[in-house]
Amino acid sequence: MNEEIKNVTGFKDCLIYLEGEGIKKASLSIINGKITSVKQAPADALHFEEDLMIVPGFVNRHVHGANESDSMYPNAKDLKNIALTMASEGTTSFLATTMTQTIENIDLALENINDYIKARHPEGAEVLGVHLEGPFISKKHKGAQPETCIIPGDVEQFKKFQKISGNHIRQVTLAYEENGKKLVEYLVSKGIVASIGHSDATAADFREAANYGVTSLTHSYNAMRPIHHREVGALGAAMLDDRIYAEIIADLIHVSKEAIQILYRMKGKEKITLITDSLEASHMSDGVYQLGGQKVYVQGKEARLESRALAGSTLWMNNAVKNIIEVLEITLEEAVDMATINPARCLKIDDRKGSIAVGKDADFAIVDKDLKVHYTIRGGKIVYQKVK
Known part of the structure; x- marks a missing residue:
């Protein structure tokens, strides 16, 4: 992945914890800091191998x-x-x-x-x-x-x-x-x-x-x-x-x-x-x-x-x-x-926070099986990236 990327437009064929569905291979789209689709991803979406999982921030x-x-x-x-x-x-x-x-x-x-x-x-x-x-x-x-x-x-x-x-x-x-x-x-x-x-x-x-x-x-x-x-x-x-x-x-x-x-x-x-x-x-x-x-x-x-x-x-x-x-x-x-x-x-903010669903803020933690954090994304922007 290009380390200079700061804005994220979506995820393609990744393990994602979707609201009501559990962790499954899926794609999603992000526009203006919001999740707009959990069915498809744009051409420039990120892809992570199956050793990483995308969960809500x-x-x-x-x-x-x-x-x-x-x-x-x-x-x-x-x-x-x-x-x-x-x-x-x-x-x-x-x-x-x-x-x-x-x-x-x-x-x-x-x-x-x-x-x-x-x-x-x-x-x-x-x-x-x-x-x-x-x-x-x-x-x-x-x-x-x-x-x-x-x-x-x-x-x-x-x-x-x-x-x-x-x-x-x-x-x-x-x-x-x-x-x-x-x-x-x-x-x-x-x-x-x-x-x-x-x-x-x-x-x-x-x-x-x-x-x-x-x-x-x-x-x-x-x-x-x-x-x-x-x-x-x-x-x-x-x-x-x-x-x-x-x-x-x-x-x-x-x-x-x-x-x-x-x-x-x-x-x-x-x-x-x-x-x-x-x-x-x-x-x-x-x-x-x-x-x-x-x-x-x-x-x-x-x-x-x-x-x-x-x-x-x-x-x-x-x-x-x-x-x-x-x-x-x-x-x-x-x-x-x-x-x-x-x-x-x-906190009564579950209309925009707390799960991965259409309409919610594009807030994610990308973690491995040991719960080590590799990326954190807030509002569609990478705000933390693990030093390799």
């Missing part, structure tokens, strides 16, 4: 950073660096995820993300919007979030955040039991995903929250009340509620194989969404990094604070897909769905 709704950049750093070059790095994992769209900080620092991050989205940067993965993780969380389950900046649910403060973000906040992680009811009602009224996380919510709290429109659980198992036989908490309630999408960090550090298997048995293949929750240490060697002004120590694949609390992950999305196949013994298609159509449905 991954959708990651929980990304703090990567490659020494963080979504909280208020400049475009860091967001661009994250976007380029995400593309190397096969991710074509993601939510830039903030963290609990001072109001001023969150404002600066939101303003920067808004500017970046408005500038329509073509490089790397698309920034879909913001996942606001905190500051409306529980001090009891703060995880790696600084306690001094945590505040109760506050609709007026959220409105200020959303205005600064240019209405780009698409998901909010909050503790429902910390004055979260009115905030949940407001988020749902605006079509924003309300996700319970960093929370000490009881099962009753969670059921009430779900009835008010909560549809998601943030990094299931982590930073929440654990399941107890007399009080199963938000985690147990979410497992029993078919309306809820469950994020999972499938790095086998944040959660065990058995925990993933239990979640899968309870939620099924359509309600699990793979995330990375990656921080600036992702794609970097062992060493000392930052997370919200706190030192993070990375050794092997683990990232921890001085307190030994886990501080995000160094997981890559393509490796999350690979891990979930091995742990659950499921098909590639089922695992890919957890990184594509499931998060797209949760």
Whole structure:
């Protein structure tokens, strides 16, 4: 293949994971960044041998950073660096995820993300919007979030955040039991995903929250009340509620194989969404990094604070897909769905993202049998190509 090619007009006789059909030899056409046919391809379409498969580009709704950049750093070059790095994992769209900080620092991050989205940067993965993780969380389950900046649910403060973000906040992680009811009602009224996380919510709290429109659980198992036989908490309630999408960090550090298997048995293949929750240490060697002004120590694949609390992950999305196949013994298609159509449905963007079908964005990851990414294509343009 000509290494200078940047625009892609289609694929000819390739293994493609087509919506509703599975992986099969097929052709498709792309015009103006959209899939226009899954039956035929133009004369200049690309062809890949059968050692490569074309799957939908991954959708990651929980990304703090990567490659020494963080979504909280208020400049475009860091967001661009994250976007380029995400593309190397096969991710074509993601939510830039903030963290609990001072109001001023969150404002600066939101303003920067808004500017970046408005500038329509073509490089790397698309920034879909913001996942606001905190500051409306529980001090009891703060995880790696600084306690001094945590505040109760506050609709007026959220409105200020959303205005600064240019209405780009698409998901909010909050503790429902910390004055979260009115905030949940407001988020749902605006079509924003309300996700319970960093929370000490009881099962009753969670059921009430779900009835008010909560549809998601943030990094299931982590930073929440654990399941107890007399009080199963938000985690147990979410497992029993078919309306809820469950994020999972499938790095086998944040959660065990058995925990993933239990979640899968309870939620099924359509309600699990793979995330990375990656921080600036992702794609970097062992060493000392930052997370919200706190030192993070990375050794092997683990990232921890001085307190030994886990501080995000160094997981890559393509490796999350690979891990979930091995742990659950499921098909590639089922695992890919957890990184594509499931998060797209949760975010209500499945009309244009998450699967390969006519009318959808031409977002693809081209992977081999080991889930190594060879090309990433966003909107019909090559945004990542593996160095040979």
